[in-house]
Amino acid sequence: MRSIARPQAPQSWDAGAAAQDLAVRYGDLAAPDLLRHMIEREFPGRIAVVSSFGAESAVILTLVAAVDPATPVIFLDTGKHFSATLTYRDILMDRLKLTDVRSIEPDPLQLAEHDPVGGPEDELWQRDSGFCCHLRKVLPLERALEGFPAWITGRKRFHGGERSALTTVEAVDGRVKINPLARWTPVEVAAAFRAHRLPPHPLVDEGYPSIGCAPCTRPVAIGEAVRAGRWVGLEKTECGIH
Structure with a gap:
């Protein structure tokens, strides 16, 4: 993969030590309680949620909005x-009264x-998908997270792969990363959708349980x-963002 300089998070604090401390104090809490401590007590005004507005995103966004929709x-x-x-993003923004959704390009x-638009017939995602993600996701996220020592994800262990051993609190690239739903099961996710009467992503019923960019995502059997x-x-x- 070609290289573009990647901005680094501020190193004025020890994210690893902070994550260890937070894990001891809060790591076993249920997702709503963990989020409340992180948003209101540990990182007030200094924590963000990163959301793809994908198949399961409504759950973490609902829990965050219950603490602070701003x-x-x-x-x-x-x-x-x-x-x-994009339509689903707008639906959830309105439904959950999220007041600070930042669409980063x-x-x-x-x-x-x-x-470039109108460039080679084989677009970058076809020639080098890793570099495409780096250009369109990794670098924009680093810019967007400037000033935030911590961020929240909706990742879960049952997604498999590198996520199988996911912890609720970790340190990555000089920031604390909070994964409140790490231990959740598919049954719990489905129950949350029912309990909160959340609208599903339109593509879920078409066989997309995980949804990313259109060129690199297909339905699953x-x-x-x-x-x-x-x-x-x-x-x-x-x-590459995780």
């Missing part, structure tokens, strides 16, 4: 999303250089892993 929500608008995802100068439809035929299982 918590910043970062959505990486790659320019390659399904139109249904890739740097236009970098896109013009590496993946019965019995396949949740994320089997992501980057089919490639060794990669993550976009």
Whole structure:
């Protein structure tokens, strides 16, 4: 993969030590309680949620909104999303009264250089999917997280792969990462959708249990892993932001 300089998180504090301390004090709490402590007590005004507004995103966003609907929500608008995802984003913003959703786009100068509109017939995602994710997700997220020592994800162990050993609190790239739903099961996710009467992503009923950019996501067959439809035929299982 080609390289573009990646901004680094501020190193004025020890994120690893902070994560260890937080894990001891809060790591075993239920998701709502963990989120309340992180948003209100440990990182007031200094923590954000990163959401794809994908198949299960409504759950973590609902729990965050219950604590503070003004918590910043970062959505990486790659320019390659399904139109249904953009519609779903707007539906959840309105439904949950989220007041600070930030749609972050890739740097236009970098896109013009590496993946120009009207460029080669084989777009960047076809030639180098890793670099495409780096350009459209990793670098924009680093910019968006500037000033935030901590962020929240909706990842879960049952997604498999690198997520199988996920902890509720970890340190990554100089920041604390909170994964409140790490231990949740598919049954619990489905129960949360019912309990909160959450609208499903429009593509879920079409066989998409995990939804990323349109060119690199396909429906999965019965019995396949949740994320089997992501980057089919490639060794990669993550976009690089985790």
